[in-house]
Amino acid sequence: MDDQIIKMLTEKFNRFGINCNLKPSSESQPSVSTEACDETADNVLAQLNNETSDNMDESSIPNGIHECSPREDHTLPILKKILDLSTKIQNLKKQHVALSNQVKLTTESFPGLDVLKSVQLLGAEYEVLKRKYVEESSERRRLYNEVIELKGNIRVFCRCRPLNESEIANGSAVSVVNFESSSDELQVICSDSSKKHFKFDYVFRPEDNQETVFEQTIPIVTSVLDGYNVCIFAYGQTGTGKTFTMEGTPQHRGVNYRTLEELFRISEERNDVIKYELFVSMLEVYNEKIRDLLVENSVEPTKKLEIKQAVDGTQEVPGLIEARVYGTVDVWEKLKSGNQARSVGSTSANELSSRSHCLLRVTVLGENLINGQKTRSHLWLVDLAGSERVGKTEAEGERLKESQFINKSLSALGDVISALASKSAHIPYRNSKLTHILQSSLGGDCKTLMFVQISPGAADLTETLCSLNFATRVRGIESGPARKQTDLTELNKYKQMVEKVKHDEKETRKLQDNLQAMQMRLTTRELMCRNLQEKVRDLENQVTEERKMRLKQESKSLAAVSAQPSTMSESIAARKIMKKPPLDPRLPLRRITNILPPPPERKPSCSSSMDEQENIARTTSINTQDLVKPRRGVSIAVRPPTTPSTSRTLQPRRRRVSVATLCPVRTPLRSPTQQSPRRPSCSSSMDGQENIARTTSINTQDLMKPRRRVSIAVRPPPPPSASQALQPRRRRVSVATLCPVRTPLGFPTQQSPKRNQRETQYSRLFAPLPEAITSVETASPTLMRSSSKFAGSPRHQRRKPLVWTPLKLKGLKNSSRKSLVIPSRPFY
Ligand SMILES: Nc1ncnc2c1ncn2[C@@H]1O[C@H](COP(=O)(O)OP(=O)(O)OP(=O)(O)O)[C@@H](O)[C@H]1O
Numbered sequence: 001m002d003d004q005i006i007k008m009l010t011e012k013f014n015r016f017g018i019n020c021n022l023k024p025s026s027e028s029q030p031s032v033s034t035e036a037c038d039e040t041a042d043n044v045l046a047q048l049n050n051e052t053s054d055n056m057d058e059s060s061i062p063n064g065i066h067e068c069s070p071r072e073d074h075t076l077p078i079l080k081k082i083l084d085l086s087t088k089i090q091n092l093k094k095q096h097v098a099l100s101n102q103v104k105l106t107t108e109s110f111p112g113l114d115v116l117k118s119v120q121l122l123g124a125e126y127e128v129l130k131r132k133y134v135e136e137s138s139e140r141r142r143l144y145n146e147v148i149e150l151k152g153n154i155r156v157f158c159r160c161r162p163l164n165e166s167e168i169a170n171g172s173a174v175s176v177v178n179f180e181s182s183s184d185e186l187q188v189i190c191s192d193s194s195k196k197h198f199k200f201d202y203v204f205r206p207e208d209n210q211e212t213v214f215e216q217t218i219p220i221v222t223s224v225l226d227g228y229n230v231c232i233f234a235y236g237q238t239g240t241g242k243t244f245t246m247e248g249t250p251q252h253r254g255v256n257y258r259t260l261e262e263l264f265r266i267s268e269e270r271n272d273v274i275k276y277e278l279f280v281s282m283l284e285v286y287n288e289k290i291r292d293l294l295v296e297n298s299v300e301p302t303k304k305l306e307i308k309q310a311v312d313g314t315q316e317v318p319g320l321i322e323a324r325v326y327g328t329v330d331v332w333e334k335l336k337s338g339n340q341a342r343s344v345g346s347t348s349a350n351e352l353s354s355r356s357h358c359l360l361r362v363t364v365l366g367e368n369l370i371n372g373q374k375t376r377s378h379l380w381l382v383d384l385a386g387s388e389r390v391g392k393t394e395a396e397g398e399r400l401k402e403s404q405f406i407n408k409s410l411s412a413l414g415d416v417i418s419a420l421a422s423k424s425a426h427i428p429y430r431n432s433k434l435t436h437i438l439q440s441s442l443g444g445d446c447k448t449l450m451f452v453q454i455s456p457g458a459a460d461l462t463e464t465l466c467s468l469n470f471a472t473r474v475r476g477i478e479s480g481p482a483r484k485q486t487d488l489t490e491l492n493k494y495k496q497m498v499e500k501v502k503h504d505e506k507e508t509r510k511l512q513d514n515l516q517a518m519q520m521r522l523t524t525r526e527l528m529c530r531n532l533q534e535k536v537r538d539l540e541n542q543v544t545e546e547r548k549m550r551l552k553q554e555s556k557s558l559a560a561v562s563a564q565p566s567t568m569s570e571s572i573a574a575r576k577i578m579k580k581p582p583l584d585p586r587l588p589l590r591r592i593t594n595i596l597p598p599p600p601e602r603k604p605s606c607s608s609s610m611d612e613q614e615n616i617a618r619t620t621s622i623n624t625q626d627l628v629k630p631r632r633g634v635s636i637a638v639r640p641p642t643t644p645s646t647s648r649t650l651q652p653r654r655r656r657v658s659v660a661t662l663c664p665v666r667t668p669l670r671s672p673t674q675q676s677p678r679r680p681s682c683s684s685s686m687d688g689q690e691n692i693a694r695t696t697s698i699n700t701q702d703l704m705k706p707r708r709r710v711s712i713a714v715r716p717p718p719p720p721s722a723s724q725a726l727q728p729r730r731r732r733v734s735v736a737t738l739c740p741v742r743t744p745l746g747f748p749t750q751q752s753p754k755r756n757q758r759e760t761q762y763s764r765l766f767a768p769l770p771e772a773i774t775s776v777e778t779a780s781p782t783l784m785r786s787s788s789k790f791a792g793s794p795r796h797q798r799r800k801p802l803v804w805t806p807l808k809l810k811g812l813k814n815s816s817r818k819s820l821v822i823p824s825r826p827f828y
Pocket residue numbers: 160161162164206236237238239240241242243244245350352353354355384385386387453
């Protein structure tokens with residue numbers, strides 16, 4: 001026994017109060033193996049147990065344990081445990097040693113540089129091979145599809161069913177269809193014993209089973225996994241085995257089930273390269289209505305389904321259920337429930353006759369995990385309703401209606417096929433729901449396979465010939481090459497996003513431009529405001545200066561008048577000056593703010609033809625300097641009538657009076673920009689008998705002069721002409737009133753030369769005759785009238801009296817005609 005173990009055991013025994021004297025065996029004795037050690041431990045244990053149970057007397061312990069006398073009984077279980085643990089430790093140590101011997105890590109254990117190099121080489125090689133594989137597999141698919149295209153994208157298989165029991169029972173056991181040695185030809189023996197040859201892509205005999213049929217179908221079916229649209233449909237007379245070929249029975253499964261089975265198998269195969277998702281939809285076209293066959297709750301009223309054209313040009317049925325299928329079990333469940341929902345009925349030709357066209361659509365979404373290419377393709381599996389002769393099947397009522405719909409849609413299908421075969425410009429796809437929904441499958445970039453189902457019975461010979469002729473026409477269609485269907489959903493999404501971004505950018509640019517323009521306008525306005533403020537300040541200064549000067553002058557003249565009041569007129573003038581209200585120390589200047597005044601608006605020129613005898617012209621012009629001049633001048637000129645025209649002859653009682661008034665008017669301040677250089681000329685009819693022309697003109701310098709004058713000029717009329725003799729009562733009076741008007745600030749620069757010209761003209765026109773000029777003190781409307789040459793006009797020619805009113809122009813801001821027609825009054 002190992003000395004170390006003995007020593008350890010002895011120590012442990014002693015610690016627990018066991019007098020244990022374990023001695024190693026003699027030197028001559030061979031070393032004890034671990035098994036021997038275990039055995040020893042077991043013996044010790046057995047011995048201890050015996051001592052505990054039987055109170056055995058002290059005896060010798062074999063194999064080196066010479067003495068062992070437990071003092072107390074309760075220490076034995078602990079000892080036992082210790083021994084157990086020791087044994088376990090030993091065992092673990094042994095296992096450790098064994099494992100260490102097994103795994104000996106040395107520097108040699110790590111791979112060398114050579115190995116690493118070769119691993120790297122292999123990795124690169126693997127990448128190259130992978131790339132080559134992808135290239136090759138795509139090339140294979142391309143070639144494969146090319147082969148199919150060479151064979152024809154519309155392929156026609158003919159399948160003849162076996163004679164059924166009733167046909168045999170009726171004695172027509174002889175088949176009218178003869179099959180040639182080759183697999184793509186057949187002969188039909190007509191009633192006149194003539195033979196008709198038909199050639200198709202493949203001809204299935206009555207003995208050919210479902211597997212044989214599907215074997216030929218596989219190549220075209222698998223194209224859907226490569227991203228091509230595929231359509232397989234069964235056409236033929238009722239009871240010839242269309243449903244049998246497409247759906248089959250649980251024992252003899254048809255193309256539908258086998259196709260999906262194959263698709264799952266291939267997708268499993270390509271799992272590491274392409275990820276596929278399969279969806280199934282099932283619908284029927286019954287009496288020209290589309291019905292979803294996968295709607296679970298048939299109690300609910302079926303929603304109306306319509307065919308719509310999708311963005312990529314394919315025909316879609318929005319709202320149609322697309323059930324995801326994960327395996328053949330799923331598929332079978334879906335097909336079963338769909339077939340149960342399908343409209344079938346019993347006819348004389350077929351006990352379970354399909355009364356509708358059943359369409360199963362498989363949508364395949366594929367994503368290439370290596371290059372990320374996505375595909376979305378459809379596979380249509382169509383079991384058409386059988387063509388039937390209404391007379392032969394003796395259909396009545398609902399069956400008759402169904403038959404009519406079926407035949408109509410099959411006829412539409414025939415028309416489409418004919419149009420496609422003759423390469424007609426217009427293909428009547430929309431003549432029926434069936435052709436509309438199969439539009440892209442029949443004439444588009446799709447691979448189409450048609451099963452023409454025939455009966456071998458002589459009784460169905462005519463229908464058989466019809467079906468075969470139809471199938472021959474279909475085979476003659478030259479369709480274009482099938483196109484791989486990439487998933488355009490994401491592409492369209494990105495396109496829309498790009499469009500939106502472009503639009504947004506355009507909008508942003510427009511907004512930025514607007515902002516810049518606004519900023520520029522703002523800057524310009526601020527500049528203008530500053531200029532205006534400066535101008536206002538200058539004007540205010542000027543006004544203050546002039547006011548001071550005027551005060552000085554007034555005080556001087558007042559002093560002079562009070563000193564020598566010689567004449568009556570001077571005394572009156574002095575009185576007037578005294579009476580004059582003190583000047584307003586502050587001019588009512590409008591506060592100019594940063595808000596710009598509106599753009600200068602032209603006063604509307606209102607002229608209306610009220611009477612060709614009347615002409616009223618008023619012109620008001622305001623100058624800022626006018627405001628500060630404390631003088632008022634009124635000139636009234638009464639013009640003699642001009643030579644009357646012919647028209648006047650017809651209006652003998654009309655008179656014409658023109659009054660021009662120049663007077664200072666107290667009006668609200670107007671901004672310089674609003675001060676139009678030309679006042680509008682307003683004409684209005686005041687009286688049918690009178691014509692009043694008033695011209696109001698304000699001159700700033702005049703306003704400053706401290707004088708008031710009203711000049712009334714009454715000119716004698718020229719000698720009456722012959723025409724006037726006929727109009728003795730006509731008079732023409734022109735009155736021009738010039739009065740300084742207290743107006744808003746104006747600008748001298750705005751005094752247009754045209755206006756000056758006009759003023760000169762007027763002043764010349766209304767220049768007072770020396771003998772008619774009366775001083776202000778004596779001039780009054782009454783006097784004016786009495787002094788006029790026409791004062792003694794007959795009463796019925798009375799003109800509208802002039803109204804002498806105080807100057808009231810408060811609303812110049814509104815710039816209405818009223819504010820410009822300034823009524824005047826004597827300055828007393
Ligand atoms: N190749 C065949 N082998 C064995 N039985 C067949 C075959 N073809 C058809 N049958 C049988 O003929 C009968 C009628 O077939 P099926 O109902 O498929 O005809 P159909 O063309 O779909 O008729 P319909 O247009 O009226 O629906 C069925 O009982 C079917 O099992």
